[in-house]
Amino acid sequence: MSQMETQTTTGETEEQIRDEWLEYDFEGESALSVEDLDVFYGNDQALQSISMDVPEKSVTALIGPSGCGKSTFLRCLNRMNDRIDAARVEGTVEFDGENIYDDDVNLVELRKRIGMVFQSPNPFPKSIRENISYGPRKHGDIDTGLVARLLGRDDRDEEEELVERCLRGAALWDEVHDRLDDNALGLSGGQQQRLCIARALAVSPDVLLMDEPASALDPIATSKIEDLVEELAEEYTVVIVTHNMQQAARISDQTAVFLTGGELVEYGDTDQIFENPQSQRVEDYITGKFG
């Protein structure tokens, strides 16, 4: 028996994760540094001692079978799990020199800087323009209200500029620039999802977390999102959960493979993971032999 395997109580051999499978050397800075992250839902442990650094301004894909904890991990990166009463998180996630799980962290500010895009497009039932400007208005970054207008502090030009910049950033401007006051719910699914990305960009985030952002879209809309993700990585750090392994292979710079039990089994350059994974379990998963 090799050192990679141990005997289980049922007599089967089980592969042990090796440290070198998780050592990912990359050039540049980390946007996020995760250290010994454990997540429990009640008595169930959803993530087991996850440690990994996410390189800035690149695309990091999280893949793995259903229930492996990849979405849980994504939600830990901007403390979305705080919203689940039974969830308990241990360990640290360092962002901009601070542990985001420290007590004094401002969650509104954190989620402004680490935005999230969900599986199903969820635009506000408002106009396209208002979907973009809603966040910055709430944060007080732009003011177009009546009082501001009366007091001569009207940021209407700034709002126009912001809306155009964000819609261009999300590759949606050309399709909607002549109907910015139309209700966003009238857009197609793919357009709605790009609007949600534009909305996330409006508050000038550093990191964008995406939870299967294209799984509800048709192939053309999917390819637009994929192109967009690659472009976004020039300015933002993107972490994307996907069930579509070809999508992970196409658009990500590095890939982290989670397997059942909430373990991070292998993390490395995407081409290395898809051409020559070190772990037999990862090989079996990505070639479709299990999962």
Next chain:
Amino acid sequence: MPRESYQAQLAAMQEDVLYMSEVVIDRLRLALEAMAQKDEDAATEVIDGDDEVNDLYLELEQDCIDLLALQQPVAGDLRLIASSFKIITDLERVGDLAVNLGEHTLDSRHDMFPEVDIHAIGDLTVEMLEDAMAAYEARDDEACYDIAARDDELDRLCERASQTVVRDLIETELDADDSEEEVEALMQDVSRMLLTVRDLERVGDHAVNIAARTLYMVENDEELIY
């Protein structure tokens, strides 16, 4: 195991590559026997049989393309298909070289250069090719290095054979009453023998290519490719 039909297609593709190699090695062996026995019928059989090799090659090429396009293979599966894709090209070329040997046999007049042991060289190439395909079948990385090492021995034998032929030519004393046709025929014998040696040396190169792709397939090791 999920994707059973895909796994079955991969296994079938590998079986077919092995079958193609058996056909090609049989042709090479027959070409060498035809050369040893001056058997023109056998030489013609080798030449006529090349269509079968080409058909097998095209069929397998299509199978590999289909697997790539429809199954999006990754990791070990991807390396198996990529390696097989390259290996069938090497096998097809070996088939062409067997045809060359058959043509040399039909063209040759008599037993020239008896001091050159062309059959020993031929046997070595067949052995290398068989071992390379056995390594592919068994995913044997050690055997791949062994085949690459044996190619050095083959190259030495081929170089020595070529030198023998050239020295023989230089030492041949032509009589003044030798006809122009005689001289021309001698020149053709020499060039045919040199081409035979070169063709066999190339069979060895293809065996090494197969070993190199097999090593990549098994270990993701590109050492023998470059």
